[in-house]
Amino acid sequence: MAESDGVTEGYAHGSPTNAASDTPIISVRGVVNKFGRQVVHDGVDLDVYAGEVLGIVGGSGSGKSVLLRTMLGLHRPNAGEVLIQGKNITKMSNEELLAIKRRYGVTFQHGALFSSLTVAENIQLPIREYFDASEEVLRSLTELRLRMVGLPVAAAAKLPSQLSGGMVKRAALARALALDPDILFLDEPTAGLDPISAAAFDELICYLHRSLRLTIVMITHDLDTLISTCSRVAVLVDRKIVVDTLSGIMSNPHPWIQEYFHGPRARAAEAAVGAR
C-alpha cells in the first residue's frame, strides 16, 4: 500500500479541493436547526479540511444526520450558513450546486440503493446522469468500482434485495465512488455489520482515504471505526459541537464525552484497536 501513497502533485485529482491547504473546504457557521419547539442544533460551527477523516458522534437524536443533511444542502437550516469553498450553499444557483454535488459521494444509513435496479445499474446511474459513455466503458468503470470496494464482480447483476447487509454497504460505497468524488459523506457506514465485516469496512475506508486522498466525513457510533480511521472527531452535545483530535476529545471533561469515550465499551474498543 505504501507505493500508492505517493500520488504526485502532477497527477493529483482534477479539482483544486484536493490540494492540501489550511482553508476548510466546508465550513458550517452558526447553524441552528429546529423541529417544532425542539432545538436540535443551536449555533453549530464545524470546519472540514481537505484530506482529513472527520468523525461525527453524538447520542441518538442529537442531530448527526440532520447536520450531515445540512452540509449536503438537503436540509435548510433555520439560521446560520454552510460555506463550500467560501460560498454559501443556500444562495447558490442550481448549476453551482450541481457542480459541487458532483464532487460529493454520499452513503446513507440503510444503503439507499435503488431497489428496482441491479448493483451495476445503481453504480452506473450517476455516471449516466452526468456523462455520455458507451456501455463498454460503463461496464469497465463499474468493474473498477466494485473491485475498489471489494465486491465480487458477479455482484453486479444482483438486486439490492439479494445482497447481505455488508454487501449493501459496500455497494452503496461503490455508488458513492461512481463519479470519482473528492469528499465522501458516510452515514453510519458500519452500523449493523458484524465485527469482522465492520473491521474490513474500516480498513477499506482507510485504504481509500490513503490511496485516493479522499476527504471523508462520517457519522458513526462505532468506537472501533472512530479510533481506527478518524483523524479528528466532532461530538454533538447539548445542541453544540466540540471538535478536536481524538486524543483531545478523550481528555475533554464534558460528562457525556467522558462517558462515551471512557465507558466500558470504549475501553474495550481501545484495547482491541491497540492490540491490532
Place this chain on the structure above:
Amino acid sequence: MLLESERSGDELIVRLKGAWLIDNLAEIERALAGISGASAPLVVDFRAIEALDLSGAWLLHRWLVSLGERARVEGEPPAHFAFIEEVLHREPKERIAPPEGKLSLHDALAWIGRNSVDWAKQTRDSIGFFGRVTVNALRVLGSIKRLRLPSVTRHIYETGIQAIPIVSLIAFLISVIVAYLGAQQLRQFGAEIFTVDLVAIAVLREMSPLLTAIIVAGRSGSAFAAEIGVMRLNDEIDALQSIGVNYFEVLVLPRLAGLVIALPLLTIIADAMGLAGGALLSSILLDISLDQFLPRMQDALAPTTFWAGIIKTPVFAMLIALVGTYRGLQVRSSSRELGRLTTMAVVQSIFLVIFADAVFAVVFVELDF
C-alpha cells in the same frame, strides 16, 4: 484532444495530454479507440497529462493491458496505476458478463416452463391464502374478542366514510346521464314516464352496487395492497410473526370485515344519490315532479329490487379486500414489486367484481329474483 501521435522510425509515439477525467469519458473513449487501430508498436508518454482521476487512469490502464506487448511506456506511469494494480491484485479476475444476446429456442422453452410453474404456484398460493383467511375468519367468529374492533372501525372509516363524497358524486352524475340518455330514447315512443322505471331499476339493481364497488376497488384495494406491501418491505410482517401475532388476524381480517360492513352502506348512499339524480333530471327536463316521480318509482320497483343490488355488495367487498391484501402480502423485495402488485390488485379486483356481477345477473334471472 487528449493525445497527439507522431511517427518515429517504426514506432508511433503517443503523447497523452490534457485532462483525463471522468468528465471527458466520451472523449477518452474516442481517443483510445482511434489510436488502437494503428499497427505500429506504440510508445506511450504520460508526462504531458495535466489531470488524471481514477476513472481516466482505469480506462488508460485497461487500454494498455489490451495492447499488451505492442505498447511500451515512456516515463513514470501515473501513481493511480499502483492503486489499480493493487485493486486488481486483490481478487481473481472476473468480468461482468454482458447482457444476454438473442433469445434461443432453449430460452423460449425455459421461459414458457418458468411461467407455467409460476402460474401454478400462484394458483396454489391464492387458494392457500383463501383457505387461511377462511380458517382465521371462522376462528374469529368463534370468539368475537379476537376481532380487532378498533382496527375494524378504522377501516370502516377509511374505506367507507371517507369515500362518501366521491361515491355520492359519481352515483349522482351517472344516474343523471342515464336518465338523460334514456329520456331521449323513450321520448320517441312518447314513453318518457318510463324514464323513472329505467333509473330506479338500473340504479338499484346494477349501477350503484357496481360503481361503488369499482370506486372502492380503486381507492381501497390499492391502499390495502400498498400498506401491506410496505409493511412487507420493512419486515414488519416478519416482526409481527416473531412476536407471535397472527398477521391474518391483525391485517387481513379487519380490512375484510371493515369493507364488508362499509361497502353495503356506501351502496345505500349511492342508491339514494342515484335516485335523487334521476328525480332531479326528471323534474327539470321531463316535467315529472317529485309527486309523480315517487309513486311511479314505487310501482316500478319489485320488493326485491333493492335487495338484488345490496346482496351482491358483501361479495364484492370480500373480493376487493382479499385481492388487495393478498397482493400486498406478495410484495417481496423492491419498490417496483410494490407498484406492480398494487396495480395488479386494482385491476384484478375490478375484473373480479364485474365477473361476479355477471354471475349474479345470470343467477338472479334463473331464480326470477
